[in-house]
Amino acid sequence: MRLNFVAPARRLVSRKFASTANLLATTPRPFGGAAFLYTAHARCYNPARKRSFRGRDTDGADGSGGFPAAPGPDMGRYAQQTTIARPVIKTGIGLHTGARCIVSLQPAEANAGVVFAPESGVTIPATADHVVDTQRGTTLGANGSTVGCVEHLMAALYAFGVDNVRVEVSGPEAPACDGSAREWVELLKEAGVLPLGAGRRVARLGKVVWAGDESSSAVAAPGGSGLALAVAVRFEGTVADRQSLWLRLTPRRFAKQIAPARTFALDRELKGLQEMGLAKGGSGENAFSVGPEGYSGVLRFQDEVVRHKALDLIGDLALCGRRFDGLVVAVRPSHRTNVELARALRAHFESAIAQEEAARSLR
Numbered sequence: 163m164r165l166n167f168v169a170p171a172r173r174l175v176s177r178k179f180a181s182t183a184n185l186l187a188t189t190p191r192p193f194g195g196a197a198f199l200y201t202a203h204a205r206c207y208n209p210a211r212k213r214s215f216r217g218r219d220t221d222g223a224d225g226s227g228g229f230p231a232a233p234g235p236d237m238g239r240y241a242q243q244t245t246i247a248r249p250v251i252k253t254g255i256g257l258h259t260g261a262r263c264i265v266s267l268q269p270a271e272a273n274a275g276v277v278f279a280p281e282s283g284v285t286i287p288a289t290a291d292h293v294v295d296t297q298r299g300t301t302l303g304a305n306g307s308t309v310g311c312v313e314h315l316m317a318a319l320y321a322f323g324v325d326n327v328r329v330e331v332s333g334p335e336a337p338a339c340d341g342s343a344r345e346w347v348e349l350l351k352e353a354g355v356l357p358l359g360a361g362r363r364v365a366r367l368g369k370v371v372w373a374g375d376e377s378s379s380a381v382a383a384p385g386g387s388g389l390a391l392a393v394a395v396r397f398e399g400t401v402a403d404r405q406s407l408w409l410r411l412t413p414r415r416f417a418k419q420i421a422p423a424r425t426f427a428l429d430r431e432l433k434g435l436q437e438m439g440l441a442k443g444g445s446g447e448n449a450f451s452v453g454p455e456g457y458s459g460v461l462r463f464q465d466e467v468v469r470h471k472a473l474d475l476i477g478d479l480a481l482c483g484r485r486f487d488g489l490v491v492a493v494r495p496s497h498r499t500n501v502e503l504a505r506a507l508r509a510h511f512e513s514a515i516a517q518e519e520a521a522r523s524l525r
Contacts, residue, residue, distance in 0.1 A: 185268035190451065219499035235483070241339035245269045245326040247354030254337030257311055257425065257449070258299065260442035261491045263333030265315070267353060270326040275483065276319060276426050278474040280327045282307040288316060288329075290481040290504040296497035297337075298440055300478055312334030313477030313497070318346035321416035324355060339498060341424035341448035342462075343473055347417045365486040373503035374456045380475075380503045389479075392491045393472045400428060400452045407470035411476065420476070422462050429453035482507040 249268050256263045270277070276288035284307040286292050294303035299311040309331050319327065341344035367384040374380050394406040410416060427435060427444070429451050435441040441449075451458040452467065463469055475492050478500030486507065492500070 166414060178429055204223050218511055241362060242357040242359045243272045243325045244357055245271070245274075245277040245324055246324060246353050247356040250340070250349050250353040252349050254277065254339055255443040256333060256335040257338035257341070257443045258440045259310075259334050261333050261335075263331070263335055265332075265336055266330040267349070268328040270328045270329060270358065272358040272371045273394055273507070274326040274328070276325075276327050276329065276480075278302055278309045278312065278331055280307045280309055280331045287483075288312065288481060289483045290501050290508050293481065293501045293505075296501050297438075298435070298497075300474075300481070300497050300501060301335075301401045308334070311338070312336055314339070314343040315475050317416075317473050317477030318343045318421065320352055320476055320485070321421075322347070322350050322351065322355060322413050325483075325485075326358065327381070329455060338425070338443055338448045341450075342470070343421040343477075344417075347421045362485065365484045365514070367486060367488045367507075367510070368514055369510070371506045371510050373501065373506050374493075374499040377495045378496045378499040380490065380499050381504060382486075382488050385487075385489045386410070387487055389476075389486065390487065390489045391472055391475065393468055393475060394493050395454060395468050395471050395494060396466070396494060397428060399454055401454065401456050402452050402467045405465045405474060407465065407468050411471065416476070419463075420469055420473050423466045423473050424451040424462065426467060426470060427451055471495050479504050479507070482511065484508070484511050486511070 200244060246269050251267075252265045254263060255261065262510050278286040278288060280286070282305075284305045286302045286304040286307065286309060287383075288302060288503055292302045292304055293300060294308060295301035295310070300313045300316075301310040302312055303309070309329075312335075315329070315336050367382060369384070371382045372379070388411060390404070390408070390410045392408050394404070395402070396404045409419065425442065426449060432441075432451060435444075446459055450461070450466075471492070474497060475490070475495050478497060479490065481501065482504040484507075490503070
């Protein structure tokens with residue numbers, strides 16, 4: 163079956179937010195059953211995968227990967243719930259506080275979910291219901307305790323199919339690492355993934371779910387197997403300008419194409435961030451800045467800006483608390499909009515489960 167997400171996605175965004183719809187393209191380019199989303203004015207750095215003489219997929223010229231011959235199975239690779247096989251630790255400084263932060267990932271039993279455990283002894287479920295701040299990062303909180311900047315770790319856990327883990331945190335936020343999720347990917351590879359025997363239920367959308375406004379919008383729509391993302395950004399007056407990507411999420415694609423994309427800020431925002439007491443731990447080792455004429459350092463990808471936005475989106479969507487099949491289209495995504503969509507998805511899935519249980523009780 164050939165899948166074309168571009169035209170339906172554009173119609174959905176056009177119907178709800180007409181002024182932002184021009185960031186999405188009208189022209190699909192099918193590659194092995196998928197379609198590439200791009201904008202008329204954006205640079206497109208996700209070329210199609212080429213076929214080698216042996217019929218195997220090879221990466222595009224920029225090393226970004228591209229698309230497989232057909233959509234793969236559930237991105238988590240396991241039909242069972244999972245946890246990590248062994249405890250692992252990551253130490254570093256916090257991006258916003260500059261404080262020394264330590265995260266210890268501990269195995270958890272089936273149906274435990276992802277739970278953050280700060281030093282206060284409070285446990286904070288990693289769900290959108292427990293998000294208390296989305297200013298320049300996603301902060302979880304409960305009973306007066308908070309843990310900041312959880313999105314990169316959450317993205318890695320979701321992409322690698324880790325359903326249950328206890329995240330013990332020393333410090334006010336997760337370590338910034340190198341500003342991306344690459345070190346979290348390496349940590350999860352070190353930990354290993356352990357099937358738990360309990361079944362994993364992948365949710366399916368029963369309708370289109372919206373979040374956002376004219377400045378930032380996101381929509382989740384039914385379709386396909388696994389999670390597919392279409393992300394478009396625009397930073398007027400900067401060298402980044404317009405960028406977009408289309409990606410069907412798999413562990414390998416996440417590790418190679420999304421996880422290495424680093425945190426960034428616009429040059430014009432830097433003074434304001436400092437005045438707000440943020441980015442105290444920010445440096446050229448964990449972030450880059452975007453100005454009118456160029457970037458503050460060498461990029462890992464020519465479209466690293468939109469790739470990092472996709473990374474944040476995945477981590478925030480993980481807070482809906484369930485794996486789900488569908489397409490998510492995000493136009494100028496922000497942590498606020500991402501979390502709004504995660505809340506709406508969580509409510510949608512809980513409502514569907516309640517309806518199923520009610521129908522079952524009547525049989």
